[in-house]
Structure formats: C-alpha cells, structure tokens
Amino acid sequence: MAKQLSGAGLRGQVAGKTALSTVGKSGSGLTYRGYDIKDLADQCQFEEVAYLILKGQLPTQHELAQYKTQLKQQRGLPQALKEVLERIPKDAHPMDVLRTGCSMLGNLETEHAFTEQQAVTDRMLACFPSIICYWYRFSHDGVRIEVETDDDSIGAHFLHLLHGKKPSALHEQVMHVSLILYAEHEFNASTFTARVCASTLSDMHSCITGAIGSLRGPLHGGANEAAMELIEQFSSPEDAEQKMLEKLARKEKIMGFGHAIYADSDPRNEIIKQWSEKLSEEAGDDLLYAVSERCESVMWREKKLFCNADFFHASAYNFMGIPTKLFTPIFVMSRLTGWAAHVMEQRADNRIIRPSAEYTGEAPRSVPAIEQR
Ligand SMILES: CC(C)(COP(=O)(O)OP(=O)(O)OC[C@H]1O[C@@H](n2cnc3c(N)ncnc32)[C@H](O)[C@@H]1OP(=O)(O)O)[C@@H](O)C(=O)NCCC(=O)NCCS
Structure with a gap:
C-alpha cells in the first residue's frame, strides 16, 4: 500500500540518500561533504569545490593545479556545435541555448559507458561558459569569438568571453564565491530531475539536459x-x-x-x-x-x-556588467557539479525511481460505444 501524501510538493519527505550535502539540518545551514559553505566560500576557489563535490575530497595544491589545467584544455567547441549555436535566434532564452548546447554535445561526444562519467562531466564544466558566450556574442554582437582563453578559472573564462577582456581580481573572486554558493543543494527540483533520469540508466548529457529544463523556471533558478x-x-x-x-x-x-x-x-x-x-x-x-x-x-x-x-x-x-538573461546560465555552470555528482551517486546504488500516485479520478466504468457518447 502506498503511503498517503502528507502535503503537496513532496515537502519534508525523504526521497533517497545522499552523502553530498546537508541543507537546513540542525547545527549547520549548508554543508558540502561535511564542510560548511561559509568556510568553502571564504577559503576556496570554485574548482576546488567542484573537485570536492565530484571526487569526494578537497584537492591538494598539486591536484588542484592539474585539475585546472585539464579543464582549461577543454574549453574549445566542436565546429558542428558552433554551427548549431549560430542558428539559435538572438531572442532565445540563454537557458534554452544551454539546453540545446548540452544536448548537441551529447550527440557529438556521447557518454558510451559509465566509466566515462567523470570525463564527460569535466568536459561540460570546461565548455559550458564557451557555449553560452559563443552564442551570446554571435547573436548579439555578430562576432565569432575565440573561446579558448588562458584564464585561470571558470568564472574568469566566462567574464573574459562575455566582455572581451580579462576580469579584475575582485570580479574573478566574486565569481568563485558565486559558483561555490550555487554548486550543490541536495534534492532540489533540478537535481531530483537529474537523479530520476539517472535512475533509468540514461546517459549523463540527458540527465543534465533535463536538469537545465527544471532549473529554468522562476520558482527555481530563474x-x-x-x-x-x-x-x-x-x-x-x-x-x-x-x-x-x-x-x-x-x-x-x-x-x-x-x-x-x-x-x-x-x-x-x-x-x-x-x-x-x-x-x-x-x-x-x-x-x-x-x-x-x-x-x-x-x-x-x-x-x-x-x-x-x-x-x-x-x-x-x-x-559586474552581466546581462540579466545570463544570470541563470551561470547557475547552470556551477550546479552542473552537484547534478553530475548526484547522477554518479544514483548510478552507484541504483533502483529506478518510480513513486506512486494517489488516484483522484473516476471510479472504474465501461467504455460507451462511440455513437452513444
Ligand atoms: C521558494 C518557494 C518556491 C518555496 O515554496 P514553498 O515551500 O511552497 O513555500 P510556500 O509557497 O508554501 O510559502 C508559504 C507562504 O509564504 C508565501 N510566500 C512564500 N514565498 C513568498 C514570496 N517569495 N513572496 C511572497 N509570498 C511568499 C506563500 O504565498 C505562502 O503563503 P500562503 O500560506 O498565504 O499561501 C517560494 O518561497 C517562492 O516561490 N519564492 C520565490 C521564488 C524564489 O525565489 N525561488 C528560488 C528559491 S532558492
């Protein structure tokens, strides 16, 4: 027998387990893998926190440098993806652009096996700023920008592509903080979307594309x-x-x-x-x-x-001169880490997520012949 719903929106119901974050639990407002969000925002760069969320522990200096180098090398976009981006109209919402960009990337660089899950996630982390800024600058300024910069961080890469110049130290720092704050938040609507998709054993790009769709709404990331x-x-x-x-x-x-x-x-x-x-x-x-x-x-x-x-x-x-319609895509550039880590966690101990509904419709009845309706 299914349990009766205690309230709309599944509020307060435990829908699964996670070792990734705590939200609003007594004693601490928000932690990622046990670390308080305030300490992470004070002391870390976003790439450190992405590493923590995705791989389970904070990187050493050497590991961080290696990870950043690896991400830097993956900022380029395939020609076929650029061509798709160039065809998306100027008045499209950038979240729709990212949704399409992510899905197209999944066609070009498909995750063929779960052993590739970390690699496809890193690739998305590295190139989502390129996707959004390539489309934005092409559709708004008519320029085909070079997306492979040598900027030290994902936030600086994004601001550089958007404004055509390297950001100030203050702006780069704020991007680190912002991306850290948005990186992970337990079973919110978009993360839950990603986990439901992952539970069918679907591929990473499908999970992330679905999550982008959920984040788009004004009650969530919008x-x-x-x-x-x-x-x-x-x-x-x-x-x-x-x-x-x-x-x-x-x-x-x-x-x-x-x-x-x-x-x-x-x-x-x-x-x-x-x-x-x-x-x-x-x-x-x-x-x-x-x-x-x-x-x-x-x-x-x-x-x-x-x-x-x-x-x-x-x-x-x-x-920082960021156009309003690019705000939610920044959220995506960050939350991608949480989404992907949840997909990995779901895959590691999976059972298809398939809840039941409380039926409120008609009592069983027979189908009348068409001429008698
Ligand atoms: C975040 C949010 C969806 C949570 O929704 P929720 O848990 O269902 O909370 P409820 O909508 O039940 O809120 C309880 C009451 O506070 C009111 N309320 C909640 N958020 C409100 C807001 N931002 N402005 C005005 N009233 C609000 C609700 O209307 C409701 O009043 P009621 O009992 O008279 O109907 C909701 O607060 C909201 O819509 N906020 C604005 C969107 C937003 O900022 N989203 C980002 C979340 S990180």
Whole structure:
C-alpha cells in the first residue's frame, strides 16, 4: 500500500540518500561533504569545490593545479556545435541555448559507458561558459569569438568571453564565491530531475539536459533574473518600500525570497550580500544595493520572509556588467557539479525511481460505444 501524501510538493519527505550535502539540518545551514559553505566560500576557489563535490575530497595544491589545467584544455567547441549555436535566434532564452548546447554535445561526444562519467562531466564544466558566450556574442554582437582563453578559472573564462577582456581580481573572486554558493543543494527540483533520469540508466548529457529544463523556471533558478527585474523598477529605497507594500497587498509572489527548506534564513544570502556590497562600492552605486536592502527589510518586517541565494546575486551580477538573461546560465555552470555528482551517486546504488500516485479520478466504468457518447 502506498503511503498517503502528507502535503503537496513532496515537502519534508525523504526521497533517497545522499552523502553530498546537508541543507537546513540542525547545527549547520549548508554543508558540502561535511564542510560548511561559509568556510568553502571564504577559503576556496570554485574548482576546488567542484573537485570536492565530484571526487569526494578537497584537492591538494598539486591536484588542484592539474585539475585546472585539464579543464582549461577543454574549453574549445566542436565546429558542428558552433554551427548549431549560430542558428539559435538572438531572442532565445540563454537557458534554452544551454539546453540545446548540452544536448548537441551529447550527440557529438556521447557518454558510451559509465566509466566515462567523470570525463564527460569535466568536459561540460570546461565548455559550458564557451557555449553560452559563443552564442551570446554571435547573436548579439555578430562576432565569432575565440573561446579558448588562458584564464585561470571558470568564472574568469566566462567574464573574459562575455566582455572581451580579462576580469579584475575582485570580479574573478566574486565569481568563485558565486559558483561555490550555487554548486550543490541536495534534492532540489533540478537535481531530483537529474537523479530520476539517472535512475533509468540514461546517459549523463540527458540527465543534465533535463536538469537545465527544471532549473529554468522562476520558482527555481530563474528567480535571480526575476529579482533583477524587480529591483530595477525602483527609483529609490522609499519607492521600493511603497511598491513592495503594494505588491504584498496584491498577494504577489516576490522572487528571491523564501525557501522550501530553510525556515528563517538562507546561509548563502549573507555571503553573497557582502560581496554585492563590495561591488556596489567599487561601482560607485548609490541605488541598487540600497534598494535591495530595503526590499529585504520590508519583506522581513511584513511577512517574515528572508532573501534566498538569488536575491543579492541579482545586484552582484549586475555590478559586474552581466546581462540579466545570463544570470541563470551561470547557475547552470556551477550546479552542473552537484547534478553530475548526484547522477554518479544514483548510478552507484541504483533502483529506478518510480513513486506512486494517489488516484483522484473516476471510479472504474465501461467504455460507451462511440455513437452513444
Ligand atoms: C521558494 C518557494 C518556491 C518555496 O515554496 P514553498 O515551500 O511552497 O513555500 P510556500 O509557497 O508554501 O510559502 C508559504 C507562504 O509564504 C508565501 N510566500 C512564500 N514565498 C513568498 C514570496 N517569495 N513572496 C511572497 N509570498 C511568499 C506563500 O504565498 C505562502 O503563503 P500562503 O500560506 O498565504 O499561501 C517560494 O518561497 C517562492 O516561490 N519564492 C520565490 C521564488 C524564489 O525565489 N525561488 C528560488 C528559491 S532558492
């Protein structure tokens, strides 16, 4: 007999085991393989954390250098993939571009056996920034960019391709932090998508393509873009306060606030908020950061709703000159590590994921002849 649902959205139900992360468990807000997210964001580069998530332990200096070199060498794109990207219209959503790019890569560099799972994951980690920026610069600026840079990190590679010049040390650092914060988050919707796909023994590119589709929605990864569209409407903190109160009175959902698991704060928020403040000072901004802070205080005062990881990411990315529609693809460049690690974990101890439904339809009945309906 199937267990009765305790609530919609499978909230609070344990749907499997993982050794990858804890989210909102007592004593610690968010850990990756036992390490607190704050310590990782303070002390590590993104590639170190990707290595940790994918391979189980933090790399030594030598292992990290080797891993970074290996990723650097895989930034190039096959000609057939470039041709597909060139045919995608300028007004396409970049998440759809990534979904297609990932799927096309799976046709060109198919994972033939699970023994290749680490190699195909590293390849995606190395070339997703190339895919998104190649399409973006071709469709928006009409240029075919060289995607093989010698930048030290994935974040710097992305900013370099996007802006056509190497990023500042501060911007590269913020990319490390941002990619670390987004890398893994237990059984969220996109990760669960990837695990369900993996449980059928499908290939890695199919699992990741499906996960990109789930992340695209505004209730999940798309929230950082929606948060940007929100804060840029306001002309001052006072204007933000007034309009936020009106939105709440209309019972509008405010993107970038609330969380399905965390009850009173998202540990990623205080970290990215500090970096957003630094970037705001660097940019000489006197509006966006102040407006964001006011939104935060209004939401807490009125609804006891707190900023999740997405809210201050919006202003931080904006200060680095990143177009709003590229926000969620950055999330993909990072979460790919978590998704792939979950696919590997599922494969290592697999049983096809196939829950049951509580039936709410008609009682059994006979099919009337067509002329009697
Ligand atoms: C994250 C989210 C999907 C969690 O959903 P959930 O666990 O189902 O939480 P609920 O929607 O049940 O929230 C409980 C109540 O708070 C309200 N609420 C939750 N988030 C809200 C928000 N961002 N703005 C306004 N009200 C919100 C809900 O409307 C609900 O009110 P009700 O009981 O009167 O219907 C939800 O908070 C949300 O939609 N946030 C905005 C999107 C977002 O930022 N997503 C990124 C998550 S990292």
